[in-house]
Amino acid sequence: MTILTFSIIVLLGAFLAGLVGSLTGLGGGVVVIPLLTLVFHVDIRYAIGAALLASIANSSGAASAYVKEGITNIRLGMFLEIATTVGAVVGAVLAAYTPTNTIAILFGVILLFSAAMTIRKKNQEALTEGSKLAEILKLNNSYPTKDGEVAYKLKNVGGGFSIMTIAGVLSGLLGIGSGALKVLAMDSTMHIPFKVSTTTSNFMIGVTAAASAVVYLQRGYMNPGIAFPVVLGVLGGAFTGSKLLTRLDPTLLRYIFCAAIVFVAAEMMYNGINHQF
Amino acid sequence: MKKILSESFWADQDIEQLIGKLLRYGVVTASTIVLIGGILLLIQHGQGQVPSYHRFAGESDSYTTFKGIVSGAISLQAKGIIQLGVIVLIATPIMRIAFSLVGFILEKDKMYILITLIVLCVMLFSTIGGLKI
Numbered sequence: 001m002t003i004l005t006f007s008i009i010v011l012l013g014a015f016l017a018g019l020v021g022s023l024t025g026l027g028g029g030v031v032v033i034p035l036l037t038l039v040f041h042v043d044i045r046y047a048i049g050a051a052l053l054a055s056i057a058n059s060s061g062a063a064s065a066y067v068k069e070g071i072t073n074i075r076l077g078m079f080l081e082i083a084t085t086v087g088a089v090v091g092a093v094l095a096a097y098t099p100t101n102t103i104a105i106l107f108g109v110i111l112l113f114s115a116a117m118t119i120r121k122k123n124q125e126a127l128t129e130g131s132k133l134a135e136i137l138k139l140n141n142s143y144p145t146k147d148g149e150v151a152y153k154l155k156n157v158g159g160g161f162s163i164m165t166i167a168g169v170l171s172g173l174l175g176i177g178s179g180a181l182k183v184l185a186m187d188s189t190m191h192i193p194f195k196v197s198t199t200t201s202n203f204m205i206g207v208t209a210a211a212s213a214v215v216y217l218q219r220g221y222m223n224p225g226i227a228f229p230v231v232l233g234v235l236g237g238a239f240t241g242s243k244l245l246t247r248l249d250p251t252l253l254r255y256i257f258c259a260a261i262v263f264v265a266a267e268m269m270y271n272g273i274n275h276q277f
Numbered sequence: 278m279k280k281i282l283s284e285s286f287w288a289d290q291d292i293e294q295l296i297g298k299l300l301r302y303g304v305v306t307a308s309t310i311v312l313i314g315g316i317l318l319l320i321q322h323g324q325g326q327v328p329s330y331h332r333f334a335g336e337s338d339s340y341t342t343f344k345g346i347v348s349g350a351i352s353l354q355a356k357g358i359i360q361l362g363v364i365v366l367i368a369t370p371i372m373r374i375a376f377s378l379v380g381f382i383l384e385k386d387k388m389y390i391l392i393t394l395i396v397l398c399v400m401l402f403s404t405i406g407g408l409k410i
Contacts, residue, residue, distance in 0.1 A: 007315070028374070043333040053366055057304055058370050064300040067293050074293065078377060079392055085399040093402075115365035132295035137388070169283035207396070213367045214397055214404045218342070220335030224359035225328070258353075 002245040003225065009199055010040065011229040018237020023245065024257045025118050025198070027177045027205070027266070028234035029055035029109060034264045036275065037104070042226060043277050044100050048175030049221030052213045054234035055177040059206035061235065062242065066199040069144065076139045076154075076186075077203045080164045084182075089169020092212035096219070104272030107174050111265035114180035114260040119218050122187070122194040126152035133157040134190075143196050152193055160190040172212035177205035292380035299376055302360030307362045314350075314358030321355050373402050 013029070013035050014083025021028035029051035036047035066072045095103070129139050142151040154160075165187035167178040179201050186197035216222060271277060339345040340360050349357020374397050381389040 001327045002323065003325050003327055004319055006327040007319060007323075011310040033366045040330070046330055053363060056366055056370060057308065060300040060304045060366075060373075063298040067300070068297040070293065074296075074377065075389060078374075078389060078396065081374075081396045082392065082399070085396055085403070089399060089403045089406075125316075138386075207374060208399075210370040211365050211400055211403050214400070215406075217363065217367065218298055220337070220341050220342070222360070222363055223330070223336060224314070224340060224356040224363070226330065227317065227363055228311055228318065228359045231363075232308060232315065235304070 001030070006040075007131065007225075008231045010036075010229040011233040013039065014233025015237040016241075018054070018234035018239075019241045019244075020237075020257050020260075021058070022238040022241025023253050024115075024135040024261070025179070026114055027179050027260070028053060028058050028238050029209075030176045031261075031264075032230055032234055033175065034111075034268055036226070036230070038264070038267055038271070041204055042223060044104060045221050046223045046226050048095070048103075048195050049213075049223065050217050050226045050230040052175045052209045053222070053227055053231050054177075055209040056206050056213060057175060057231055057235045059204075059209065059239065063203045066202065071195055071199045072142050072203045073139070073141050073143075073192075073200045073202070075137070075141070076192075077200045079137055079139065080134075080161065080182075080185075080200075081204055083161050083164035084168035084171065084204055087170075088172035088208050088211040089215065091169040091172020091174075093172075093218075094169070097182045098173065100277040101275050103174060103274045104277045106170075106245060106267050107176075108265040108269035108272065110170060110174060110176070110178070110180075111261060111268065112199035115261040115265070117180040117184065118254060119258055124194055125191075125192050125255070126150050127154060127191045129153060129155075131155040131157060141196075142217070143193065150193070152196065154190040156189045156191070160185040160254045163189060167259070168208055168211075171205075171208050172215075175209075175216070177209060179205060193250075194229075213227065230252050232275070292383070294378065296373055296376050296380075299373060300369060303365065303372065307366035308370065311359050314355050314360075314362060317353070317358060318355035321374075329381060332406030374400065403408075 017031035018028035021031045033047045033051045036042040037044050134154045140153040142149045167181035169176040182198050184202035186192045339349050346360040350361040378393040
């Protein structure tokens, strides 16, 4: 295969990955890794490097809009980034000592979990009674809704912080944004309204991914020939997806894609167990 | 430059709006550089065979160190230019932390100045500590 053919096919594939990632809320990075490894037989380490870059691009692109709308809780994001960046550096260091097949199996498990997370019931309620720590750390805030500004408080700051550390480790180890775990920490544990937790999670993904990306770059995981079609493709797909989301109801699509993701996750685990990576 | 250093410049701008703009410009700049490098790569080597990505070899110094990447990009090597775009992309969220720091300094929020500094230190540690362990 010539470099031209490879680049065009990967560009189209990454575009689809970005589109699916955006419509399901999984993120493009998590879809691009199985695409590169299972379809193009790219070494999982190169795939992780490229996926991290795609996550940074997606997160920064989407976050710029949410920050302007005032939905993102910047203080909360900043505070939890201590957990995710430390976790991400640990994860990136661990990655050097983890066999690629183990990484593939773990990736499959997280992919299944993420798919399940996107179709669960979402927390819409704003807490009126928060914990003392949330008060001290100035994490309670308000966000705009169509019925006006809604104030919310949060609790279980310690629990949320711990889950964020794990999210960071997995992000550094697997090269994904681990948005699903971040939302789990904020949505289910700290009881933050869904809209705030998804946008704040998105805001944090860029910094988390950058923390491990610098390690991966220096370790030679970032291949320019793969990075170029992946970054541009995923970014284009995610942008198209976000435009589509305002026009169509993604519920049915979400179920269809989640079913597809389950197959992909099973394939990753199967190949990992059979030492195909 | 003097304008950027004056406090009124920052106070006039809403820091959240500024962060939003920074993120957008960062991504647009990075992807433009990557696109230029990519087109150049296809022109220079488009008909060549795809290297064996199935086997992990790792990249050489010219694509993993700041110095190597910059000198590659200056001499208009396609892969060097792509990697320069990659660096701009990775630097974007790091710059965002720095902007947040300025915002918290202006608000005189000591606790969040400290929290932001901790995150910056982790990023710095990761950048320096990641160098060829």
